[in-house]
Amino acid sequence: MTYGAQDCLLVIDVQNDFMPGGALAVPHGDEVVPVINRLAQVFGHVVLTQDWHPAGHASFATSHAGAAPFQTATLPYGEQVLWPDHCVQDTPGAALHADLHVPHARLVIRKGHHAGVDSYSAFLEADRTTKTGLAGYLREQGVARVFCVGLATDYCVAWSALDARAAGFEAVMVEDACRAIDLNGSLDKAWQDLAAAGVRRTTSDALLAGAASHNPWLPES
Template identity: 65%
Template structure:
């Protein structure tokens, strides 16, 4: 595969999604094997001149929490004013230990840490748009102002925040690659297969980390 821009090209960036303790084994919304990604993401990060990190950052009582909806339990789907919403266990509450980035994540040259899900009334999987699909995070403008044209996306969880971010990146016109072995999925009711299909339809490329070794 010919990559649009190699990792060392300043027109490309590594987008690291939600490598936080609540998504690690033992966390409130654990993704199996999530902590195993840290060494690989650190190695990938050293290949990139530009790195951006996202951090789920919910206020207490967030609308996406099952506890905020009496009579409901985690992983149910309800309809909110902006559309369907999967209800989650309480996770990544602002300032909590579970919301912190994994301490072994070594990306000292990351230029931006983007916090999302801060609006108490709207969830936000994507690094570009909140779940109402109109409220922007500002990431698209940041990338354009810095001359970035190609994104390589890694992190957690593949079938939710990674997939939504990758799809929105493609919609915004960025060349978008998801590094499959640098992600892990929740796979809730077929969500992983659906995510790959949706990403593919938008032209998101599925690659492995070894394809970047000699890029």
């Protein structure tokens, strides 16, 4: 039993630089890998994303004189958290975690590839106008519901889930298949924003039980 043709598992940024010891480590980020591997087995349709920045990207603190990582800066499109250099195109840090095992993933969306614009979201860049093309792809594939997992809960996963909703998809966060950075209350704020937008929450156990019972529907919230 798998989740149906209208469902897609969206695996956000399971990349080396976001793992413990990586350039922009998410605490316990590696713990999502086995959870996602299990979940992927019950989804016929899986899409992956990779944060994929050119060297000197605008989201890097090193690109701004006198700035330190985790400060914010005002860029032409708005406020931007400045990060340590991470996920530079075609570097080992940008590679997917070696233990991520999703051979049937159909599409890899690379985001943040415009030098001057960040993209937490898999759908819409941080200027909030430039599309990645994912919404159109999912629509053409007949997808109606997106299950969001990966790193980090309060940035790229949350923004992707919010933009999935804004694009007209149902969106579900799989809590234990995500880990957070939690910078200045960002995790609490993310959950508030997600709830307000109608994004549902579930767990991998509930999803797997739904698949096993041939009744793959879900969360209560």
